[in-house]
Amino acid sequence: MIAALARLPVLRFTRSPRAWMPVAAWSLLGLGFAIAARSDGAPNGADHVLVGAFGALVVPLLAYAVVGGVLGGRSLGGSAAPVVALGASPGRAAGVSIAVALATSTVLAAALGAAVAAVAHGVDDPPLARDAVASAYASALGGCAYAALFTFGASFGRRGGGRTLLLIADWLLGSGQSVLATVTPRGHLRNLLGGAPPAHLSERASAGALVGLTLLFVLVALRRAQRA
Amino acid sequence: MISLDAIAARHAPLARSKLTLAWGAGVHSIVGTAADGGPLLLAVVAGRERVRSGALRVLGGAPGDASVRPQVALVPRAPPLPEAMRVHEVLDLAATLRGEPSRPAAERLGALGIESLASRAVRTLSHEEAHAVALAEALTSARVRVLLVEEPLVEVDPRAAAPVAHLLRARAADGCAVLVATASVRDAGELADDHTLMQMGTVAGQAASLTALGAFTAAGARLRILASDPLALVAAIAREPDVEAVARREGLVVARGKDATTLARAVGRAVIASGVDLIEMRPDSPTLDEARSAVAGRAPS
Numbered sequence: 001m002i003a004a005l006a007r008l009p010v011l012r013f014t015r016s017p018r019a020w021m022p023v024a025a026w027s028l029l030g031l032g033f034a035i036a037a038r039s040d041g042a043p044n045g046a047d048h049v050l051v052g053a054f055g056a057l058v059v060p061l062l063a064y065a066v067v068g069g070v071l072g073g074r075s076l077g078g079s080a081a082p083v084v085a086l087g088a089s090p091g092r093a094a095g096v097s098i099a100v101a102l103a104t105s106t107v108l109a110a111a112l113g114a115a116v117a118a119v120a121h122g123v124d125d126p127p128l129a130r131d132a133v134a135s136a137y138a139s140a141l142g143g144c145a146y147a148a149l150f151t152f153g154a155s156f157g158r159r160g161g162g163r164t165l166l167l168i169a170d171w172l173l174g175s176g177q178s179v180l181a182t183v184t185p186r187g188h189l190r191n192l193l194g195g196a197p198p199a200h201l202s203e204r205a206s207a208g209a210l211v212g213l214t215l216l217f218v219l220v221a222l223r224r225a226q227r228a
Numbered sequence: 229m230i231s232l233d234a235i236a237a238r239h240a241p242l243a244r245s246k247l248t249l250a251w252g253a254g255v256h257s258i259v260g261t262a263a264d265g266g267p268l269l270l271a272v273v274a275g276r277e278r279v280r281s282g283a284l285r286v287l288g289g290a291p292g293d294a295s296v297r298p299q300v301a302l303v304p305r306a307p308p309l310p311e312a313m314r315v316h317e318v319l320d321l322a323a324t325l326r327g328e329p330s331r332p333a334a335e336r337l338g339a340l341g342i343e344s345l346a347s348r349a350v351r352t353l354s355h356e357e358a359h360a361v362a363l364a365e366a367l368t369s370a371r372v373r374v375l376l377v378e379e380p381l382v383e384v385d386p387r388a389a390a391p392v393a394h395l396l397r398a399r400a401a402d403g404c405a406v407l408v409a410t411a412s413v414r415d416a417g418e419l420a421d422d423h424t425l426m427q428m429g430t431v432a433g434q435a436a437s438l439t440a441l442g443a444f445t446a447a448g449a450r451l452r453i454l455a456s457d458p459l460a461l462v463a464a465i466a467r468e469p470d471v472e473a474v475a476r477r478e479g480l481v482v483a484r485g486k487d488a489t490t491l492a493r494a495v496g497r498a499v500i501a502s503g504v505d506l507i508e509m510r511p512d513s514p515t516l517d518e519a520r521s522a523v524a525g526r527a528p529s
Binding site for chain 1: 276292294297298299300301302307308309310311312313317318321322324325326327362365371
């Protein structure tokens, strides 16, 4: 049953160029920044790219595009409507869509994080293997949290317009280092990638916060989907 | 099988309603426009719209129950088919979700004469084709016991329109409750065994036969007759005392009388007397407004 329900969001993402092309574009942008850093010969190029463009721009927009693709550009409830019409439970259908979005975003962000760390690696960066693994781990947590944030946002509005509002809110609130930044994935991801922490949190606390935010967003989105 | 006890929905036009209705096996129509609440009532019965108050039971449970949901099929005018799939994949997915064995898509679609759509991507289907595919899924599902269909003969692939009535009746004969929401009194008369007329979210009345209902309308019952010699038939019908009016309209003869049975007998006598060949004779359904007026003027039957 779960596999059957997962087919539709997976096919939405893989069969529609409108779904995967933005993801490919953001991925290429991330790699482009890494290549630029490498060609500049920056001594800590990986650190610079990961904290800068990758964490602040590529990961959120990658997750945003993944969620949009998996949900077919609709709201969370609307994306589940075709399978609900065929007898599926609204909550279960939405849950499977969320799981597909989270898994896709996590894997893509992790792979891209490792690739960016490897390509942009400079002489002052940590050892390559360790840096790639740490970047993959941080990017995976960030990609997952962002996907959860945007699926939660997609539970608002007829066409899931809430995810755009949350993208803007994340950018506005998460860019600083105040306590407000702790409620968005941006500040925590920046911390994990080696940037300034939100509210002086440790990296371990930020990792925990990302997991907590992911769980919170998913639970609220699921609850909203069941009640819709 | 379906029972509503003082049901009000969360949205207009059923927000202030207190609908108390019950339907068992058979084909039942809800006659009225979307503004009267027929399609919304179907969505309520399917569990897609939440009720504000009252009690709703479908197949002995709530429509959202895990055991009930796969047995209820709702086919709106614009069905939300999975747009990323092909038609045969949709039917396979539906079989899995409803908990029934998967059957060849061509076989299921063939029931409505649309087997050629099996390999088409859903996003390439026209509105009419998508409507037909959704009808085929619901009509050929072995698990579905409650079928809720909005305008089954409107905006549907022409190949599918002809067998729909037969298939709906066949499902009803198998013990399914089939609820058809339509704004066409004629379609309701052709498809259903009994009729609930809705007006602005309330039940205007119920009737066992819309043909009989014609007798209660101001215009009375009407028959449309196609014969080999319309002029001769008009002359013969005009001599019948039970016929109130007769006219030729676009090659057809239209006769009006107090009730359908007496009128049909009179037309039969006129056909014999004039010696014309009778090609077709069918009752002319009252309009929606005539039907509403008729049920408003008498107790629900």
